[in-house]
Amino acid sequence: MAFLEIKNLHAGIGEKEIIKGLNLTIEKGEVHAIMGPNGSGKSTLSNIIAGHPAYTVYEGSILFKGKDLLSLSPDERANSGVFLAFQYPTELPGVGTALFLKTALNTKRKFLGEKELDAVQFMKRLKTRATALGITDEMLKRSVNVGFSGGEKKKIETFQMAFLEPDFCILDEMDSGLDIDALKVVSDGINVMREPHRSFLMITHYQRLLNYIRPDVVHIMVDGRIVRSGDMSLALYLEEKGYEDYR
Amino acid sequence: MKITGNIGFIRKNNVLSPLDLTGGELSFSVDQDETIQIYCLHLIGSLNIKVQLQKEGARCSLNCVYLSHQKTRKNLSFEVIHDEKQTSSEQIVRGILLDQSSMNFVGTIRIPSNSQKCVGTQNHRAVLLSDEASVSAIPELEIYADDVQCSHGSAVGPLDENALFYLQSRGIDKKHATQILLKAFLTDLMPNEIQTVIDEWMAEYV
Ligand SMILES: Nc1ncnc2c1ncn2[C@@H]1O[C@H](COP(=O)(O)OP(=O)(O)OP(=O)(O)O)[C@@H](O)[C@H]1O
Ligand SMILES: [Mg+2]
Numbered sequence: 354m355a356f357l358e359i360k361n362l363h364a365g366i367g368e369k370e371i372i373k374g375l376n377l378t379i380e381k382g383e384v385h386a387i388m389g390p391n392g393s394g395k396s397t398l399s400n401i402i403a404g405h406p407a408y409t410v411y412e413g414s415i416l417f418k419g420k421d422l423l424s425l426s427p428d429e430r431a432n433s434g435v436f437l438a439f440q441y442p443t444e445l446p447g448v449g450t451a452l453f454l455k456t457a458l459n460t461k462r463k464f465l466g467e468k469e470l471d472a473v474q475f476m477k478r479l480k481t482r483a484t485a486l487g488i489t490d491e492m493l494k495r496s497v498n499v500g501f502s503g504g505e506k507k508k509i510e511t512f513q514m515a516f517l518e519p520d521f522c523i524l525d526e527m528d529s530g531l532d533i534d535a536l537k538v539v540s541d542g543i544n545v546m547r548e549p550h551r552s553f554l555m556i557t558h559y560q561r562l563l564n565y566i567r568p569d570v571v572h573i574m575v576d577g578r579i580v581r582s583g584d585m586s587l588a589l590y591l592e593e594k595g596y597e598d599y600r
Numbered sequence: 601m602k603i604t605g606n607i608g609f610i611r612k613n614n615v616l617s618p619l620d621l622t623g624g625e626l627s628f629s630v631d632q633d634e635t636i637q638i639y640c641l642h643l644i645g646s647l648n649i650k651v652q653l654q655k656e657g658a659r660c661s662l663n664c665v666y667l668s669h670q671k672t673r674k675n676l677s678f679e680v681i682h683d684e685k686q687t688s689s690e691q692i693v694r695g696i697l698l699d700q701s702s703m704n705f706v707g708t709i710r711i712p713s714n715s716q717k718c719v720g721t722q723n724h725r726a727v728l729l730s731d732e733a734s735v736s737a738i739p740e741l742e743i744y745a746d747d748v749q750c751s752h753g754s755a756v757g758p759l760d761e762n763a764l765f766y767l768q769s770r771g772i773d774k775k776h777a778t779q780i781l782l783k784a785f786l787t788d789l790m791p792n793e794i795q796t797v798i799d800e801w802m803a804e805y806v
Contacts, residue, residue: 403769404765404768404769405765406761406765407761426768426773426774427765427768427769428768428769428770428771428772428773428774428777430769431769431770431771432771436769437769442766443760443762443763443765443766445763445766445767445781445784446784447784447785447787448780448781453767453770453780456772456776456780457771457772460771460772460773460776461771464771497766513770517770517771
């Protein structure tokens, strides 16, 4: 049984089809990268996996650890192990970051039948993960994603992922907006999470990220389909030639 | 929870004290350089609050949170009269409506022609959690002086779908996510005594 198996997925907004017969299989422990031109449907695919209500699935299936993912609500998907680090994280004015993370973590633990963390255990876990990604106490006191720079938002997304320890991580353009040092910090943060029981789907426009986080498979997505899959050399080829051959 | 009536507080000279809203009609007059702040939690019936800013430097802030469920129909009216120049007023109204409930808000700011250099603001926002709930918010601005600053705004709609999804994508179920966003919507508005009742209401009805 594959870890994630997407078969013949057709989906879109209203009548507008964006994903047009997409197939993708990811095994446990693998890191996959998706590259593709703007507007090819990469973010749409990640939103559909996470369960965004704006999108309709017309046809096809998504199995996650053998379960029908499409029949679950977004929160059930998250608690089953799916995490999406958004390309454009939503701002939540008035919702404090620390309390939000505590609620998210304890909800997941409850869902999995584990004991909720008390305040001390929670703070300890929060501090450890925050320090590793250069997130300050002051940032944790602010409202979720409010008033952060583009790069800081990306760091916070990665930090949430490290904190919640999902087993399927979708990273939508995690490298965009990060400076050179931050890219290294965030990549390190992701690399330490690479474990045999955890898989990654990384969406990126640049081969640079893949130098830090080596993918097992690279896919090219064009117009709602995966048109080519290969290894790292595919990313190198794209860097040189662009998408001309695939349009 | 048992809803028995509306809850009010008034802050005057930095002292917060309870305000009896049972009659539904209240009026206040504010003296020279005096400030009053009124807070109400509007749960049932009609509520009319009128404030006269009688002397120079008088200020008032009228704050209301209304929570509506089932078939309740409510009326709220705020009326501020700037009798003298250099007076200022603020009206802040936030509402949450469920089921088939409805609200009718009228906010009046009256500035006669000789009351120059006054400031009057009004802001109303409501979240509709049901397609069948409705709100009418009418600003009545009767401004006859020309050297004044006045503004009003109203926004009514459902909770932001992307905000809800963001919380859900982190494992928080829809009901809890809704409560978190509503709490954020009403953040820092009411004194603790009222906030506790709001929390109770949300836990029970949302
Ligand atoms: N909520 C939406 N409403 C309308 N159109 C949408 C919506 N979401 C996506 N689309 C459309 O679907 C197509 C795919 O968009 P998507 O964001 O998935 O592309 P992408 O591959 O992530 O692009 P980029 O590399 O620029 O991030 C685009 O044409 C976009 O305009
Ligand atoms: Mg995108």
